[in-house]
Amino acid sequence: MKLLIIEDEPSVISLIQRSLSPGNEITVAMDGQSGLQMCLQHDFDIIILDLMVPLINGMEVCRKVRSANISTPILMLTALGTTENIVSGLDAGADDYMTKPFKLAELEARIRTLTRRGKETEKEKTVTGLRIADLIMDTITKTVTRAGQPIELTATEFRLLEFLLQNQNKVLNRMEILENVWDINFNLGTNVVDVYINYLRKKIDKKHAVKLIHTVFGMGYVMRQTYEDPK
Numbered sequence: 001m002k003l004l005i006i007e008d009e010p011s012v013i014s015l016i017q018r019s020l021s022p023g024n025e026i027t028v029a030m031d032g033q034s035g036l037q038m039c040l041q042h043d044f045d046i047i048i049l050d051l052m053v054p055l056i057n058g059m060e061v062c063r064k065v066r067s068a069n070i071s072t073p074i075l076m077l078t079a080l081g082t083t084e085n086i087v088s089g090l091d092a093g094a095d096d097y098m099t100k101p102f103k104l105a106e107l108e109a110r111i112r113t114l115t116r117r118g119k120e121t122e123k124e125k126t127v128t129g130l131r132i133a134d135l136i137m138d139t140i141t142k143t144v145t146r147a148g149q150p151i152e153l154t155a156t157e158f159r160l161l162e163f164l165l166q167n168q169n170k171v172l173n174r175m176e177i178l179e180n181v182w183d184i185n186f187n188l189g190t191n192v193v194d195v196y197i198n199y200l201r202k203k204i205d206k207k208h209a210v211k212l213i214h215t216v217f218g219m220g221y222v223m224r225q226t227y228e229d230p231k
Contacts, residue, residue, distance in 0.1 A: 001115065002043065003027070006035035006061065007050045007077070012100070016048065019104045020111075032056030039065045044072050046111055051078040051089070059092050066093035066155075073114040077102065086192050090156040096182065130165040133210055133225045137165055151203050156181070160196050161204070164213065164223040173220035197221055 002025045007013050013028055020026060027044070029035035033055040039047060047065070051058035062074055073095045078085070081099035089097045096110050130137045135146045142158060144151045153161065159181045164172070174193045197213060205211045214222050 001025070001045045003046050003048065003111075004029065004035065004038055004042075004044045005048045006030075006032065006053055006058065007048065008053050009050070012050075012077075015104070016107070019108065030054075032058060032061045036061050036064055039070060039072070040068060046114055047072055047074045048111075049074055049076050049094070051076060051080055051085075059088065062089070062092040062094055075107075075110060075114060077107075083192050083195065087195050090182075090192075091154050093155060095155075130162065132165060132168055132212060132223060135165075135204065135212060137162060146204060146208065153200075153203065156196060157199055157203070161200055164200075164221070167223070169222065169224050171216045171219050171222045177221070193221075 001023070003020060004027045005013060005016055006029045007016075008030045013030075017026055017028075027038060027042070029038055031054040035049070035053065036056060038044075039061070049058045049061060053061075056064075058076060058078065062076070065072070065074065074093065075096045075098060076089045076094045077098050077100065078089075079100045086097045095114055098107065098110060129139060134148075135144070137144045137158075139162065144153055144158070144161065160177070163177065163181050177193050197215075201213050205213055211226055212223055214224060214226065216222055
């Protein structure tokens with residue numbers, strides 16, 4: 001497996017290299033500019049990206065990588081761990097977000113999950129679409145429409161909507177959503193799920209009489225067709 005580490009702390013680089021070097025090919029960039037160039041010029045299986053790197057910060061590196069249509073899984077590894085930081089990182093195109101200090105066992109587990117999910121995505125060619133009411137998702141072209149009108153979603157919003165559509169009429173708690181949409185265990189004190197549910201509601205339900213995303217108080221969220229306003 002080929003890994004790119006974009007990180008400027010020598011101690012962190014050394015720690016990751018000692019842990020991941022056996023059986024893997026590791027490349028290191030100590031600033032965002034050189035890291036971005038490596039992403040654009042070479043193929044990697046996973047990118048480990050710090051937010052606070054010199055020249056170009058990690059958030060901008062992530063955006064530029066995604067704007068170049070590079071789908072390599074990106075794991076953000078940073079000391080910035082607020083809900084706002086997490087949401088911003090995922091919106092920029094990251095697949096996972098891990099805060100420092102971290103445990104090597106958890107880092108290795110998340111890398112395995114990201115690479116496995118990437119391989120599974122390549123194989124997913126049989127299911128072409130999901131639907132509820134007049135909301136249609138094409139999982140191949142990654143497009144969503146409602147009442148024939150296109151809806152622009154971020155990668156994270158798309159994954160969340162896909163999971164809700166796959167589990168119509170089933171109440172999903174926050175932990176289930178975190179584990180299946182992000183494949184990670186965020187601190188339960190964060191409200192990242194609630195933030196993204198609200199994002200989806202604004203894009204999917206706000207202008208329509210038929211509401212699709214609902215809160216089940218004390219339990220979680222459910223996608224179902226009803227004329228009642230979500231609370």
